[in-house]
Amino acid sequence: MSRRGWLMLGGLLVLGGAGTAACSSEGGGAGRERREVNTDVEPLRRRFRAIGPLSDPHWLGYDPNDSGREWIPDQDPRVRVVGVARLPAGAVSSLVGGTAYSFEPSDPSNPPEELAEFLPENAGWVASVRYDKHITGSRYPGRFHLSPTTDHVYFDTVNPEVVEASPST
Incomplete structure (x- = not known):
C-alpha cells in the first residue's frame, strides 16, 4: 500500500x-x-440581576438537544439554565402583592429530576408573563416562578444573557 x-x-x-x-x-x-447540580450563585446573579439578591442556588446548565450520541456539536448550541434559589425573607410577598405584574398560580412544568430534592414542598408557586419579560428583557426565553411562602424562585431559561435591571413597569 x-x-x-x-x-x-x-x-x-x-x-x-x-x-x-x-x-x-x-x-x-x-x-x-445524571447531570451535576451547580451551587455557584455568581453566574445566576449576573444573568438574573433584576430578580434581586439570590442565595442557596441549585441549578443545571446543559444543552437540552444533546442526546449524547453525536460527535459533531450543534452549529446553534442552546443552553438550558434551570434551577431554584432563595430571595431575602419577605421579598417575594412584597413583589407578588404589588399590581405591576399580575401574578397567577403556576407550577413549574417538568423540572429535571436532579432538582426535585431542592424544590420546596407546598411552595404555592406563582408566575407572570410580564415579570418574565422584565427579567429577560425579552431577549431570551425564560419562565420564573416565585413562592411567597418560602421566598424561592424557580427559573427555566434558554441561553440567558446578562441583562441589566430595568425599572418596574
Whole structure:
C-alpha cells in the first residue's frame, strides 16, 4: 500500500475512534447520565440581576438537544439554565402583592429530576408573563416562578444573557 493509502487509513481509524470515545464518554444511548447540580450563585446573579439578591442556588446548565450520541456539536448550541434559589425573607410577598405584574398560580412544568430534592414542598408557586419579560428583557426565553411562602424562585431559561435591571413597569 502507498504512503498516501496508509495515511488515509490511519486518519479514518482516528476519526472512528474519536467518534466512539465521544459517544461512550457521554453515555451514548445507554441512558442519560445524571447531570451535576451547580451551587455557584455568581453566574445566576449576573444573568438574573433584576430578580434581586439570590442565595442557596441549585441549578443545571446543559444543552437540552444533546442526546449524547453525536460527535459533531450543534452549529446553534442552546443552553438550558434551570434551577431554584432563595430571595431575602419577605421579598417575594412584597413583589407578588404589588399590581405591576399580575401574578397567577403556576407550577413549574417538568423540572429535571436532579432538582426535585431542592424544590420546596407546598411552595404555592406563582408566575407572570410580564415579570418574565422584565427579567429577560425579552431577549431570551425564560419562565420564573416565585413562592411567597418560602421566598424561592424557580427559573427555566434558554441561553440567558446578562441583562441589566430595568425599572418596574
